[in-house]
Amino acid sequence: MIGFGAYEPFEAEGGRIVACYRPPVPPLPPTDEVWEALDRTRPVVEAFDRALSAFPVPGVVGRLFARLDAVHSSGAEGATTSFTDLLEYQSALRRAKDPQDAASVSGAAEAFDDLQDGMGAPCDAALAIHRRLFDRDPDPYWAAQAGRWKAHPNATDDPDSPTGLFHYTSPAALPAALEAWASFTMATGGPELVRQAVSHWLFEHIHPTADGNGRVGRLLVPLVLRAKGATRNACCFLGEAVHRDKQTYVSALKRGRLTGDMGAWTRVFLALTAQTAGLNLDRIGKLGTLLDGWKRTTGSVRSDSAVHDLVPWILTTPAFTIRDAVAGIGRGTFASVNRAVGQLAGMGIVTAAGARARDRLFVAPEVIALFESSPHRSPRVNTPATKA
Ligand SMILES: Nc1ncnc2c1ncn2[C@@H]1O[C@H](COP(=O)(O)OP(=O)(O)O)[C@@H](O)[C@H]1O
Ligand SMILES: [Mg+2]
Structure with a gap:
């Protein structure tokens, strides 16, 4: 094996001895x-x-x-x-x-x-x-x-190693490492x-x-x-x-x-x-432009309306229910916030996702698009997260 760091024997379950890597603290x-x-x-x-x-x-x-x-x-x-x-x-x-x-x-x-x-x-x-x-x-x-x-x-798998595996630092060496x-x-x-x-x-x-x-x-x-x-x-x-x-x-x-x-x-x-x-x-540049646009669109709404509290909150919580919005802006009732979200939907800032129900999700598609989109889409393997 190659000499950057050392391999230390460790007795694993069943008496098996494995060579565990001990990295050096490398110089910068x-x-x-x-x-x-x-x-x-x-x-x-x-x-x-x-x-x-x-x-x-x-x-x-x-x-x-x-x-x-x-x-x-x-x-x-x-x-x-x-x-x-x-x-x-x-x-x-x-x-x-x-x-x-x-x-x-x-x-x-x-x-x-x-x-x-x-x-x-x-x-x-x-x-x-x-x-x-x-x-x-x-x-x-x-x-x-x-x-x-x-x-x-x-x-982890390691085709370059004689055992086909590379063992990380041994549990015994952890405190010092x-x-x-x-x-x-x-x-x-x-x-x-x-x-x-x-x-x-x-x-x-x-x-x-x-x-x-x-x-x-x-x-x-x-x-x-x-x-x-x-x-x-x-x-x-x-x-x-x-x-x-x-x-x-x-x-x-x-x-x-x-x-x-x-x-x-x-x-x-x-x-x-x-x-x-x-x-x-x-993304943050586009997010700022989006916020400016939303502020212009909602500029004529009465100044004490919950709409003005919702605009910045929705920008950072672009998928939410009315209950979330009431808790998030910390003012208003379900009915009043629901009305304000309805106004924002009328202006095209949010859209309702899913059928009409008390607990339905609203999304701000323009914000979502900034965070979902990627110039490169990597293929997604449709399996649950694998364990080491
Ligand atoms: N051959 C390798 N040598 C060193 N580190 C590796 C090697 N292969 C993977 N890794 C590191 O180990 C991580 C995977 O370890 P794991 O404990 O499964 O973490 P997670 O569950 O977050 O993926 C990789 O993201 C990478 O940082
Ligand atoms: Mg893992």
């Missing part, structure tokens, strides 16, 4: 190997960050962009819940084509909500995200794993995006939980960058780009181990974050 790649990629990525991430801070409606990152990231980061792992499915699941209807799948995608979005304003220590944050991903799993085995480090070695990862992650020195690229590589090679390591690791990136003050908002996502090209992402992680070339891995990581931020920057 030399600046000249990554500056060009960094130079392309940093302005896009910063522009998206600034656009979020300047956006006239608060909460847009959590309500829309983190939800989109949850959909894509989970989609990269086989989840089939779409952005609209997630909103519908999180509405008062709590309805989904695949409730188990939607619950775990929703868990990733809720983990972001819990941690975006303060994530605490990296290991605690990783477990908190993991808990959200698995605590509603109907399989008691997986529900019992929620918020816990792995107790057994885990592996995680401590090294956490202090590297929170240390300063070098460009922060480069440090977090290497931190992500390290986390994925430790693979500290039985499942969910990809989703947990990718969500940590924006949270850590925000916690360290590198961005004002937790917004440096990579899920969408990973979903578009999972193969490139996984091969680059693996090649990092085989070659020890953290420069090559970091360039891929930077490209993934730049691509995701670029798509999001385009």
